[in-house]
């Protein structure tokens with residue numbers, strides 16, 4: 001899953017793809033590099049990020065989804081929590097909903113169910129603006145699993161078939177370095193959910209803290225983490241550096257196929 005940020009303040013490449021043409025070129029390159037999905041986000045959800053208005057999110061995302069659908073044969077995932085954006089993106093040709101808030105906003109479950117699209121639900125406590133203020137867990141992996149089970153049940157109750165759901169532990173969302181490391185070490189336990197596992201670690205501050213690297217020097221750490229996640233059952237890896245991540249994942253698969 002290649003990351004296409006169309007927000008001016010995204011944590012890793014904010015502002016580079018605000019022009020539609022630049023976004024299309026970047027998407028084309030990620031597909032050429034082996035991405036199966038392009039994840040388009042109009043709201044930055046990095047820690048401390050300011051909330052974005054519904055209209056702002058629509059204005060950023062819809063033209064990109066329309067262009068990607070028109071110009072490229074790509075599965076477009078939309079990173080949004082907003083019911084109006086969920087509906088508009090589905091109409092514009094999006095193929096998947098990726099909601100870091102797991103459809104907890106009023107109307108989001110109904111909007112997603114109405115689109116018939118696959119949905120990724122992800123663990124987060126609180127909101128991006130405050131989620132890193134001293135997050136606490138008795139057992140982070142057990143609590144992440146319990147949260148995901150609850151959101152899966154809510155989606156199924158709202159009419160989203162279970163076979164259209166994916167789960168994601170939400171690395172970097174309301175988690176300390178220790179929580180993220182523990183969650184990665186115990187990632188295999190999420191297999192209990194019996195749903196495809198999506199992970200997003202690319203360039204996150206975890207690598208800055210463990211490896212003391214600035215955001216533009218986190219490729220090696222991100223690749224190590226991607227391979228570890230695949231070895232522990234991840235099926236989709238959300239990444240900025242698609243070409244390199246695809247090679248890492250392909251190599252991990254080759255090793256597993258040798259068994």
Ligand SMILES: Nc1nc2[nH]c(SCCc3ccc(S(N)(=O)=O)cc3)nc2c(=O)[nH]1
Nearest residue numbers: 011045046047122168170171172200204205
């Ligand atoms: N399914 C799914 N969707 C995602 N969308 C994003 S946007 C990244 C927001 C962010 C940036 C930076 C940090 S930090 N402080 O750890 O560096 C945290 C969160 N991420 C994910 C993810 O993982 N899954």
